[in-house]
Every structure is written in structure tokens, then in C-alpha cells.
Amino acid sequence: MTTSAIPTPAVDNASLQQLRDAYREAKTRQTALLKNHTLGRRSIRGVLHHFSELADGLLRTLWQRAEMPGDTALLAVGGYGRSQLFPHSDIDVLVLLPQGGAQPDQHTANRVEQFISSCWDAGLEIGSSVRSIAECLEEAAQDLTVQTSMLESRRVAGSQSLFADFEKQFRAQLDPKAFVAGKLLELRQRHAKYDFTPYALEPNCKESPGGLRDLHTMLWLSKAAGFGNNWRELAANGLITALEEQQLESNEALLSLIRARLHAMAGRHEDRLVFDLQTAVAEAFGYRSTTPEGRKLAMRAGETLMRHYYWAAKAVTQLCQILRMSIEERLNPRSYSLIPLTERFCEKAGTIEVASDDLYEKDPHAILETFLMYERQEGLTGLSTRTLRALYASRDLMDSAFRRDPVNRETFMKILKQPRGITHAMRLMNQTSVLGRYLWPFRRIVGQMQHDLFHVYTVDQHILMVLRNMRRFFMAEHTHEYPFCSQLAAGWDKPWILYLAALFHDIGKGRGGDHSIIGAVEVKRFCRAHQIEKTDADLAEFLVREHLTMSQVAQKQDLSDPDVIRAFAERVGNERYLTALYLLTVADIRGTSPKVWSAWKGKLLEDTYRLTLRVLGGRAPDAAAEIEARKREALIQLALSAQPFESHKKLWDTLDVSYFMRHEAADIAWHTRHISRHVGASKPVVRARRSLAGEGLQVLVYAPDQADLFARICGYFDRAGFSILDARVHTANNGYALDTFQVVAPTMQEQYRELMHMVENDLTLTLTKGGPLPTPSRRRLSRRVKSFPFAPRVLLHPDEKAQHWLLSISASDRAGLLYTIARILAQHHISVHLAKVSTLGERVEDTFLIEGAELQDNASQLRIETELLKALASNS
Numbered sequence: 001m002t003t004s005a006i007p008t009p010a011v012d013n014a015s016l017q018q019l020r021d022a023y024r025e026a027k028t029r030q031t032a033l034l035k036n037h038t039l040g041r042r043s044i045r046g047v048l049h050h051f052s053e054l055a056d057g058l059l060r061t062l063w064q065r066a067e068m069p070g071d072t073a074l075l076a077v078g079g080y081g082r083s084q085l086f087p088h089s090d091i092d093v094l095v096l097l098p099q100g101g102a103q104p105d106q107h108t109a110n111r112v113e114q115f116i117s118s119c120w121d122a123g124l125e126i127g128s129s130v131r132s133i134a135e136c137l138e139e140a141a142q143d144l145t146v147q148t149s150m151l152e153s154r155r156v157a158g159s160q161s162l163f164a165d166f167e168k169q170f171r172a173q174l175d176p177k178a179f180v181a182g183k184l185l186e187l188r189q190r191h192a193k194y195d196f197t198p199y200a201l202e203p204n205c206k207e208s209p210g211g212l213r214d215l216h217t218m219l220w221l222s223k224a225a226g227f228g229n230n231w232r233e234l235a236a237n238g239l240i241t242a243l244e245e246q247q248l249e250s251n252e253a254l255l256s257l258i259r260a261r262l263h264a265m266a267g268r269h270e271d272r273l274v275f276d277l278q279t280a281v282a283e284a285f286g287y288r289s290t291t292p293e294g295r296k297l298a299m300r301a302g303e304t305l306m307r308h309y310y311w312a313a314k315a316v317t318q319l320c321q322i323l324r325m326s327i328e329e330r331l332n333p334r335s336y337s338l339i340p341l342t343e344r345f346c347e348k349a350g351t352i353e354v355a356s357d358d359l360y361e362k363d364p365h366a367i368l369e370t371f372l373m374y375e376r377q378e379g380l381t382g383l384s385t386r387t388l389r390a391l392y393a394s395r396d397l398m399d400s401a402f403r404r405d406p407v408n409r410e411t412f413m414k415i416l417k418q419p420r421g422i423t424h425a426m427r428l429m430n431q432t433s434v435l436g437r438y439l440w441p442f443r444r445i446v447g448q449m450q451h452d453l454f455h456v457y458t459v460d461q462h463i464l465m466v467l468r469n470m471r472r473f474f475m476a477e478h479t480h481e482y483p484f485c486s487q488l489a490a491g492w493d494k495p496w497i498l499y500l501a502a503l504f505h506d507i508g509k510g511r512g513g514d515h516s517i518i519g520a521v522e523v524k525r526f527c528r529a530h531q532i533e534k535t536d537a538d539l540a541e542f543l544v545r546e547h548l549t550m551s552q553v554a555q556k557q558d559l560s561d562p563d564v565i566r567a568f569a570e571r572v573g574n575e576r577y578l579t580a581l582y583l584l585t586v587a588d589i590r591g592t593s594p595k596v597w598s599a600w601k602g603k604l605l606e607d608t609y610r611l612t613l614r615v616l617g618g619r620a621p622d623a624a625a626e627i628e629a630r631k632r633e634a635l636i637q638l639a640l641s642a643q644p645f646e647s648h649k650k651l652w653d654t655l656d657v658s659y660f661m662r663h664e665a666a667d668i669a670w671h672t673r674h675i676s677r678h679v680g681a682s683k684p685v686v687r688a689r690r691s692l693a694g695e696g697l698q699v700l701v702y703a704p705d706q707a708d709l710f711a712r713i714c715g716y717f718d719r720a721g722f723s724i725l726d727a728r729v730h731t732a733n734n735g736y737a738l739d740t741f742q743v744v745a746p747t748m749q750e751q752y753r754e755l756m757h758m759v760e761n762d763l764t765l766t767l768t769k770g771g772p773l774p775t776p777s778r779r780r781l782s783r784r785v786k787s788f789p790f791a792p793r794v795l796l797h798p799d800e801k802a803q804h805w806l807l808s809i810s811a812s813d814r815a816g817l818l819y820t821i822a823r824i825l826a827q828h829h830i831s832v833h834l835a836k837v838s839t840l841g842e843r844v845e846d847t848f849l850i851e852g853a854e855l856q857d858n859a860s861q862l863r864i865e866t867e868l869l870k871a872l873a874s875n876s
Helices: 016-034 041-065 106-121 133-142 144-151 160-173 176-193 212-225 231-236 242-266 275-284 301-331 365-376 385-393 400-404 406-417 422-431 434-438 459-473 483-490 495-504 515-529 534-545 549-556 562-572 575-590 599-616 623-640 657-662 665-678 709-720 752-769 783-787 817-827 858-874
Strands: 073-076 091-097 126-132 154-158 338-340 345-348 351-354 685-690 697-704 723-731 736-744 793-798 805-812 831-840 843-851
Touching: 016 041, 016 106, 016 242, 041 073, 041 091, 041 106, 041 154, 041 242, 073 160, 091 106, 091 133, 091 160, 106 126, 126 133, 133 144, 133 160, 144 176, 144 212, 154 160, 176 212, 176 301, 212 242, 212 301, 231 242, 242 275, 242 301, 275 301, 301 385, 301 422, 351 365, 351 385, 365 385, 365 406, 365 422, 365 434, 400 406, 400 434, 406 422, 406 495, 422 434, 422 459, 459 483, 459 495, 459 575, 483 575, 495 515, 495 534, 495 575, 515 534, 534 575, 549 562, 549 575, 549 599, 549 831, 549 843, 562 575, 562 599, 575 599, 623 657, 623 665, 657 723, 665 685, 665 697, 665 736, 685 752, 697 709, 697 752, 709 723, 709 736, 709 752, 709 817, 709 831, 793 858, 805 817, 805 858, 817 831, 817 843, 817 858
Parallel strands: 091 126
Antiparallel strands: 073 091, 073 154, 338 345, 345 351, 685 697, 697 736, 723 736, 723 831, 793 805, 805 843, 831 843
């Protein structure tokens, strides 16, 4: 890549505007190169160096214009100090002052102020500091970040002798061991921020694990320790092999090119591969949507880019692990003595070390045995440099014959059945590519994007997250997280079946068709190959095939309907299958995204489990007995709260069987306490309390019924910023509506009492005022919704008893969605009896039990469905 200076006028005569224009024009030309797909990764270092040279040239010009004193120096620090400047990165500089007093003289201070001001006027976005050498050393001793930026400093202009003196004193003060320890702690904290995975669907190509910052950290460690300033020097000093040097350079170049193109396409400093930029960056690489051989679904250009990114991030993670251990061993050789474990393995500083480099070549069985050893031996934290290199060298040994080998199959089952270390072992097997080479179907989903609105990890990472969640149910130290799941797990005899189901539940994704059916076929094949007993194999196959069923029943169907529970019980068959499916369902939802799980979903699933268990236990659903039991329990609670004798009768006489079936005893008692004195009153009654489910508020509304009441309530919650999780709507036989809502707001942790008062006052006022329904609010869609447009679906059909209608809606989530639906229903005089709202990340799956005269006419039905689709699509 050829370089050229900024075509600036003579220093004395050039205006700042001319300098600014010249710099901007040169930078624009350089940025345009990044949008050309013919620019390969080999050229990126030259492009970044040229951006750095453009900044150097302008800074030198401005340094001269400011007439800076000759005993000062201008240093580039941080990434700019590496001469690798990205299009929209900050330009970090240090104005180094001579070793005089604590403060520069007035003349120097004026010159420095003029210089920094002119930098901004000339279009340079600089991050500047002004220090003497003594101040630099003091700051570096107190702040690891400052010390790191100074480690990469280089002189741009000014005194060479001052810079040399600074370098000498800085080096003398630097403690390599303390620096390495601090940077490794910092690296771990950064990785924790990103959940220790490079496989987020919108990774930060600089800061995420496996990103550029990991490579920078390794170079900082080696530079501080004196082992080398670049990959070539590290290889020459024996810390990495020639092949590793080549891979480090190649992957660094790819990540740098991705980051540079991100800046170019975004037109700003952007290091996240966000959905709305992935396609643009992919096309800058020349990727296009294709359908690879063996796939039924097209692979998008963005998906191709992300696969390459994940491969690079995975390689960087492993290469940095090798280099980190090599550096630590050089610095602390005494800590890396060998402790024999078996004839073939040793322990080395908490890692497994192979006894010889050719161990796996001589005996391929030792490959899986390594991970079994990792599980069985207390205190091991990973694999040594030598072991990682040996595994990489043996990757071609893991072929079809390796997978069919009875010894290997037996060892893999032992890994799955160990009492500890399973999650870590599987993650380690995935990081080293052993898992995908042994479980061939798993290989197909490594690094695979999930084009939906609720998963935040690639398929392989989601599977391992589900495995982790399942494993935690069986660990005493995690019982506080999900007590009911831990209670069920404590009585489970074969945890490995559940782990196997977790491994296979999404393994069929990306092939076209129903991934649950594909996964069931794959797990059945696995069980047959590994000689698993039929009863256990049948359970594993059932779990994979039905892993979505329980969440669909809990979140979309009316759990107060005995027929719903009876049908689900028949599908499950027995208590063992029910318990296993419940545990897998909870683990799966929790492993989808931190935002998808909620206490309310947990309650729905637990209710589904308990109701189904009764049926499986031989208790046929008896509505009358259940209602009487709830009434008795509610009366006991009312008596405990000192309610007058028979104060409940006036309200209960207006309520029918469906009310008592849909509400638990605690809710019935709460309703009765607050409404019994207001039966037939003209003014609405609104009460709120903390939800018994553990999060959000439960809101009760009792008011004269009207066609638009449900829509009016939804409209209030929309404007107030609440999200509705569940709505139970009941019309008493005296013409009054008794509605209960489960709602959450973004800021609820510390403000429950204030929120309760606000809802009670404001919602009462809204219902009292009346008036026409306001137009739904229109707000900006999230980036994910824009990037993964989801075609809305509306399904309207009679329920099984032909008494009401079921309205099912799938759409991209957005503010005011439920109100939009409710408003259309109200305009057609349709009453809502039940609303079940299921939010899956950025997608909603809502189910409504409705009735109304217009639903009896086919033309009206079509009109309603069309209006709903139009409203849902307008903001999708």
C-alpha cells in the first residue's frame, strides 16, 4: 500500500480550514478503499498505517504552527501508538514536558493550549494529556490503563532526547510480573462482561472474547516481559510456533478488516457487529446470499460473515490461551513443574499436560480420555500449551472410524455420566473442536446464527448454556436459583439423559424442516450407536421431539381449562416424562436470553407441571371440587384479615364458575377484600399490589363493563410505560367487569409503593374520564426488529367447545402492541375474556379468548383479521 503525505499548503500560509479540508479529503479516499471488496486482509495493516500517517502529518504541521518549545515532545499512545489507526478511532496523544517544575511555564502552557485547540479545529478528534516524565511515571504506577497506553508510545514530533529519557525511566519502573498479573485480571473481567463467550449474535469485534483486544493484550504482556514486540519476534523467541505466528497474523488481519469496515459502513466509531450493519459489512467483503450444498435454507451474506468471524474469534481464543500460558511459564518457571497423573498425562500448573507430543497420534483413544481426566481430577482448570498443540495436530485423526470406535463411544458416555465438570468439559471440547468432530451433527451448528428475535447466542453456545442450566439443577450450591427445579432434580436417578437431551434439543437447526423432529432422529441414532437402553433412549427422543411443547401450553393456552391439562397429560404420558420435560423447558428458556425468562413464565410452567401431575396421578379434573377447595381457602384468608362474616356473599353471588376456575384462592381473597364493599358502585375500583409471582405488579380493575374497557386499560398501561404479561378478564352477571393484569415496568425494583399509588390513581382517572380511544403511540423499532423483519401472523378459530373464539397473534414486539390489538377488537365490539401474552425477546406470541356478534359472520372475520395484519405490519 503506497502512502502519501497530506497535500497541505506551506505551513505559514495554510489556514486551519485548508488543513481540515485536505485531511478530510485524504481520509475519505482511504476510507473508500475499505468499501471495495477486492481489498484483502493482507492489505489492512497498510491501510491502517496510512490512516496513522495522515494523522502524523497533520499533527506535525500543527505542532510547528503552535511553535512548541524544543524541549517538549508529542507522543502517540494507545492504538495510535501502534501505528494502527481505524477510520473513526480517537487519536490519543501525550504532550510530554521537560523535567521542570510541577507546572509548565506560562509560555509553554499557552503553546500547548493553542496546539490542542488547533487539533480540534483541523478535524482531529484527539484524546490528549499533558504531563512531565515524573507525572507520567506517577500516573502509570497508579493506573494500569495509563501504563498500558504508555507502553505503546512513539514519538510523533518534538524532542527525541526527551522521549528517549522517558522510555528509559518508564522501562526501569515497569514490573513485568505485576503488569502481567494485572492485565490478565483485567482480561478476565472484560470476558465476564461478555459472558465469557465470543458467540454473541452481535459481538464487539474489539472487546468481546476472541476479539482484537485479546490479541493486543498478548502483545502488551510479551512487550512488558521483554519477549517480543510482534508475532514474528515471539516466534523467534520460542513462545509460539511458526504455524501459530501465521494464524495469529491472519486472524488479526481479518478482525482488523472487519472492524475497519464497520467504521467505514457505519460512518462512526462502531465496534459492534450489530444486525443492521452485518449485511453491509458482509457485502463489503464480497459475500452474497447462497444455498450451500447439503442445506435447504439459504445462507445470508451476513451469516457467512459471522461464521468467518466466529471461526477467527475461536482461533484467537485458543491461540491467546497458548501464548498466555507460554508467557506465564517463562516468567514463573518454578510454578510449572510436572506432577504425574497417569503414564500418559501430567498436571502442570493446574492444566493437563500430555506425556509426549505424539500421544494422540500413537493412541487416538487418549483424545477423549483427556477430557474424562479433566472431569475426574480435582483442581484442573484447563489444558496445557503442549496438550492444545497436540490436539490441534491430531484433528485429522477424528474421522468416521474414530466416531465408530467402541472405546471412544464408551469414553464419551463416561464423560456424560461424571458427577462433576460436565459443562466445563463440553465447553472445552467445543473450544478445541473435539465435540464437533465426535458428534458430527453438532459440527453443523457450531457458530450458526439464529435468525430470530429472542436468541442472543449461536446455536452451539445456546446448547451449552442449556446444558449448564440443566447441570445446575443437580448442584447443591445452585439450589437457591430454582428451588423447585432443584427439588425435582434431587429425586432424578439418571441426570445424563437430561444432559443428552440438552445437547441434542436444537441440533437440527438450520437444515430446513422441524428441528425438533430432526433432533429426535439424531438422538435416536446416537442412542442406538452407543447401546443405550431402550427406556432411556425413548425418554431422550421424547424430550428432544417435545422440547417446545410445555412452554407452548403454559404460555398460550388456558390452564384453567381441564381439557387443556388432560390433553397435555395424555401427550406426556407419565410423571417421569413430565418432570424431565419441565426441567428441560426451564433450562432451555433460561439459556435463550437473559431477557426472555421472567418469574411470571416460571409460575406458568410450574402451574402447568402441578396441574398435569394431578391428572397423571389418577385425579381426574373435577371442576366442582376444585372450586369448592379454592372458595374454602379464600374464606380462610379473608377470616385471617378480619373481614366481616359473610361479607363475601354480595360479590360471590355475581360470579360464575369460570371466575373461580381462572383465579387462585389468594387472588379471590384479594379481589373480595377490595370489591365486596363496592359491588354495583358506579365509580371504577382500581387496586394494585406486588405480584405474587415475584416481579412486577398485579392490578385489579372492577368497573361497569363496556366494549372498549379492555382497550382503555391497555392504552393506559402503554402510555405509562408498563408491559402487560397476562390479563384475565371476567364479566360478572351484574354487568361489571372484574379484570386482573400482571404488569412490569423498566424501573420497578425500589419503587413498588410509588408505582402502586400511581396506577391506582391514574388508571381510575383514565376510566372515569372516558372519551374516544386515543391513537396508539408510534415509537422507534429496535435494531433487532429492523434487522430480522418478522411477518406477522393472525389466526382466528373457534375453541374446541365452540363457545368462544381463539385469536392467536405472532408479531415483532414493540411498544403499544397489545393496545393496538385491543383497540381494533373494541372497534368491532368484541369482548376479551382471556389474554395470554408471551414475549420471546423481540417477538410476541399473544393468545386471546374472545367473543362478539361480528365473529359469527365470515366477511366480518376476514375484515378483522385484515385490519389486525395491517396494523401489525405497519410497524414491523
